[in-house]
Amino acid sequence: MSSTLNVVTSQEYKYGFVTDIEADSVAPGLSEDVIRFISAKKGEPDWLLEFRLKAYRHWLTMTEPEWAKVDYPRPDFQKIVYYSAPRAKAPKYASMDEVDPELKRTFEKLGVPINEQAALAGVAVDVVFDSVSVTTTYKEKLAGVGIIFCSFSEAVKEHPELIKKYLGSVVPAADNFYAALNSAVFTDGSFVFIPKGVACPMDLSTYFRINNKESGQFERTLIVAEEGASVSYLEGCTAPQFDTNQLHAAVVELVALDNASIKYSTVQNWYAGDKNGVGGIFNFVTKRGLCKGKASHISWTQVETGSAITWKYPSCILLGDDSVGEFYSVALTNHKQQADTGTKMVHIGRNTKSTIISKGISAGDSSNSYRGLVKVQPKAEGARNFSQCDSMLIGQTSSASTFPYIEVQNRSAKVEHEATTSKIGEEQLFYFQQRGIPAEEAISMIINGFCKDVFRELPMEFAVEATKLLSLKLEGSVG
Amino acid sequence: MLSIKNLTASINGTPVLKGIDLQINAGEVHAIMGPNGSGKSTLGKVLAGHPSYEVTGGEVLFEGQNLFDLEPDARARAGIFMGFQHPIEVPGVSNASFLRLAYNKKAEADGRDELDPLEFDDFIHEKIKLVAMREEFLDRSLNEGFSGGEKKRNEILQMAVLEPKLAILDELDSGLDIDALRVLGDAVNRLQRADRALLIITHFPRILETIQPQFVHVLSGGRILKSAGKELALELEERGYDWVLEEAAAGGAR
Ligand SMILES: Nc1ncnc2c1ncn2[C@@H]1O[C@H](COP(=O)(O)OP(=O)(O)OP(=O)(O)O)[C@@H](O)[C@H]1O
Ligand SMILES: [Mg+2]
Numbered sequence: 001m002s003s004t005l006n007v008v009t010s011q012e013y014k015y016g017f018v019t020d021i022e023a024d025s026v027a028p029g030l031s032e033d034v035i036r037f038i039s040a041k042k043g044e045p046d047w048l049l050e051f052r053l054k055a056y057r058h059w060l061t062m063t064e065p066e067w068a069k070v071d072y073p074r075p076d077f078q079k080i081v082y083y084s085a086p087r088a089k090a091p092k093y094a095s096m097d098e099v100d101p102e103l104k105r106t107f108e109k110l111g112v113p114i115n116e117q118a119a120l121a122g123v124a125v126d127v128v129f130d131s132v133s134v135t136t137t138y139k140e141k142l143a144g145v146g147i148i149f150c151s152f153s154e155a156v157k158e159h160p161e162l163i164k165k166y167l168g169s170v171v172p173a174a175d176n177f178y179a180a181l182n183s184a185v186f187t188d189g190s191f192v193f194i195p196k197g198v199a200c201p202m203d204l205s206t207y208f209r210i211n212n213k214e215s216g217q218f219e220r221t222l223i224v225a226e227e228g229a230s231v232s233y234l235e236g237c238t239a240p241q242f243d244t245n246q247l248h249a250a251v252v253e254l255v256a257l258d259n260a261s262i263k264y265s266t267v268q269n270w271y272a273g274d275k276n277g278v279g280g281i282f283n284f285v286t287k288r289g290l291c292k293g294k295a296s297h298i299s300w301t302q303v304e305t306g307s308a309i310t311w312k313y314p315s316c317i318l319l320g321d322d323s324v325g326e327f328y329s330v331a332l333t334n335h336k337q338q339a340d341t342g343t344k345m346v347h348i349g350r351n352t353k354s355t356i357i358s359k360g361i362s363a364g365d366s367s368n369s370y371r372g373l374v375k376v377q378p379k380a381e382g383a384r385n386f387s388q389c390d391s392m393l394i395g396q397t398s399s400a401s402t403f404p405y406i407e408v409q410n411r412s413a414k415v416e417h418e419a420t421t422s423k424i425g426e427e428q429l430f431y432f433q434q435r436g437i438p439a440e441e442a443i444s445m446i447i448n449g450f451c452k453d454v455f456r457e458l459p460m461e462f463a464v465e466a467t468k469l470l471s472l473k474l475e476g477s478v479g
Numbered sequence: 480m481l482s483i484k485n486l487t488a489s490i491n492g493t494p495v496l497k498g499i500d501l502q503i504n505a506g507e508v509h510a511i512m513g514p515n516g517s518g519k520s521t522l523g524k525v526l527a528g529h530p531s532y533e534v535t536g537g538e539v540l541f542e543g544q545n546l547f548d549l550e551p552d553a554r555a556r557a558g559i560f561m562g563f564q565h566p567i568e569v570p571g572v573s574n575a576s577f578l579r580l581a582y583n584k585k586a587e588a589d590g591r592d593e594l595d596p597l598e599f600d601d602f603i604h605e606k607i608k609l610v611a612m613r614e615e616f617l618d619r620s621l622n623e624g625f626s627g628g629e630k631k632r633n634e635i636l637q638m639a640v641l642e643p644k645l646a647i648l649d650e651l652d653s654g655l656d657i658d659a660l661r662v663l664g665d666a667v668n669r670l671q672r673a674d675r676a677l678l679i680i681t682h683f684p685r686i687l688e689t690i691q692p693q694f695v696h697v698l699s700g701g702r703i704l705k706s707a708g709k710e711l712a713l714e715l716e717e718r719g720y721d722w723v724l725e726e727a728a729a730g731g732a733r
Contacts, residue, residue, distance in 0.1 A: 430528075430529055430551060433551035433555065436588070445577070448572075449572035450571045
């Protein structure tokens with residue numbers, strides 16, 4: 001491959017700095033005592049401690065999944081720090097003024113709007129730093145229309161009945177190895193509750209930042225939209241650059257009741273390791289939405305650009321009749337990154353509909369797999385699915401795979417699957433260059449064209465961000 | 480404008496150009512003819528800077544500047560345009576946005592104003608008339624699913640947008656129907672001016688009836704074996720290439 005392509009496709013990570021801040025951490029290692037410590041630190045009720053311990057005991061009996069097309073040294077779970085929080089007067093800042101200036105600067109540097117005055121109009125943000133949520137903006141305004149948007153820890157205290165009702169209702173504690181681990185040790189995350197008939201007046205967003213070198217991040221997000229409610233939720237993440245691997249094992253649960261709609265968008269930019277594959281985040285995440293009510297609608301949009309290893313399958317359980325599940329994904333891997341990502345669409349209700357649009361881009365020596373399951377259960381009369389999985393290779397040494405699994409148990413179902421693989425090769429680049437367009441702009445234009453169908457689904461600011469991010473990930477100075 | 484001296488180039492270690500000398504001045508139209516595989520497209524791509532070809536010797540000056548000092552995109556912005564024999568397809572990238580980016584890169588390099596999408600819309604609507612292209616082709620993905628002739632039409636549209644100093648047109652005529660050949664030939668003529676030059680690569684004299692060259696060169700085995708006026712094109716059509724090769728061999732033996 002021409003050197004141009006190689007130079008163009010390597011770019012330094014710009015969020016790799018570490019914030020020097022005093023933290024409250026437990027010693028590395030996992031045991032029932034550590035779990036009791038976390039639970040006590042957060043002042044949790046007994047039932048939640050029980051939930052954690054049960055998950056932990058189950059986790060001890062489980063083994064790490066082996067089926068994904070990813071290859072990595074198994075994390076040593078006794079070397080991970082399970083709780084790390086910036087030291088503060090109170091566990092949660094009452095107002096922005098109390099937030100440590102160093103932390104504020106961190107989020108300014110990251111471009112996260114944590115100051116309401118300066119914030120992007122119309123986006124409320126919950127900011128999670130290592131194990132705790134440090135601030136949530138626009139809370140009062142949202143509360144005015146009955147919307148609850150707060151950190152998970154706060155929700156446990158303020159709205160225990162809701163948490164008790166929905167926690168683990170979509171992703172049971174014993175669902176899989178990482179979900180069980182998360183259920184045992186999760187620290188913070190966001191909780192969103194949109195009451196009956198309310199359309200959330202602004203986009204809600206959570207920004208996750210791993211700062212501590214040894215810490216894992218185990219956040220928990222729960223979003224409930226009652227009958228006729230709707231919300232658009234955005235998630236962003238970054239981490240400093242370390243030469244060791246950090247584990248990120250989150251669980252996200254979405255519940256949509258009758259006619260409710262939840263749109264969940266992620267731009268994932270965890271540190272990916274250096275170009276030789278040293279360091280980077282292991283991103284093992286369980287995301288699942290339950291279309292519980294009739295004509296409910298859950299839509300996942302993800303732009304995955306970071307992490308050394310990505311193992312992630314945002315899924316929809318289409319239980320309510322006429323419910324709709326969507327998955328729009330761009331996964332970009334470069335250097336030694338490995339991604340095994342996709343979705344599961346489980347059709348249970350009648351006339352349920354799902355759409356899967358997946359765009360994988362692999363550059364460098366990376367490996368990028370799409371893995372998706374479309375399952376139509378016997379009662380899902382009239383279920384329909386359309387899947388389109390496209391892969392694009394940049395250079396000669398990257399690889400792309402597609403693993404579509406289709407299980408249809410109802411004869412009236414219609415399932416369509418299309419897949420393509422293309423290549424940005426020298427000839428395409430040369431064509432652009434011959435028209436005066438530099439190689440890096442050419443790559444960015446080709447990639448954006450390739451991802452158009454997914455970017456269209458992102459909220460405006462996120463789409464702009466995602467476009468820039470992909471270009472950054474693939475661009476460099478052409479020598 | 481362009482001066483090529485003893486240019487040699489190879490691909491994957493195989494020499495293809497074996498000492499090319501060619502001088503092109505502003506206002507001139509040159510044609511290159513020659514058997515399949517003789518190195519015609521290679522010459523064009525080497526001038527444009529295709530990364531697969533290795534220049535092994537010789538010199539090329541474009542307006543006094545060493546061409547090999549420039550990246551391919553800089554050569555294009557300096558005014559070299561290559562109309563490809565086989566234009567590549569780029570799914571997902573709209574023809575219009577590609578054309579606008581190319582235009583703006585050139586404008587930026589020339590110190591002219593860049594055009595926003597609305598201004599460009601007006602601009603491009605004038606240009607498509609020149610090549611008689613239907614508007615819908617602007618919204619389609621770049622060359623994707625275009626017929627052979629439509630791709631060639633799009634190449635000339637790009638030429639019209641960029642107004643290059645030197646346009647190398649590699650087999651513009653192959654795959655064109657009779658009307659298209661006339662339309663595009665006329666378009667190229669209208670783009671030709673006293674401060675510009677054309678290098679037409681072709682197998683057929685027909686296109687040279689519209690785009691009339693002052694010089695016709697025969698390229699064979701990586702060398703220019705014969706150069707003459709435009710009458711040479713017709714003679715080649717009648718007699719083929721063997722006699723040129725024989726003449727050259729005899730000349731070489733002498
Ligand atoms: N990638 C490659 N590897 C090896 N040889 C190549 C490669 N590309 C081109 N060649 C060879 O270079 C020679 C010149 O090719 P070129 O395309 O320049 O010919 P041409 O004169 O344009 O022919 P045509 O009239 O058929 O278009 C041919 O013999 C061709 O096989
Ligand atoms: Mg050729």
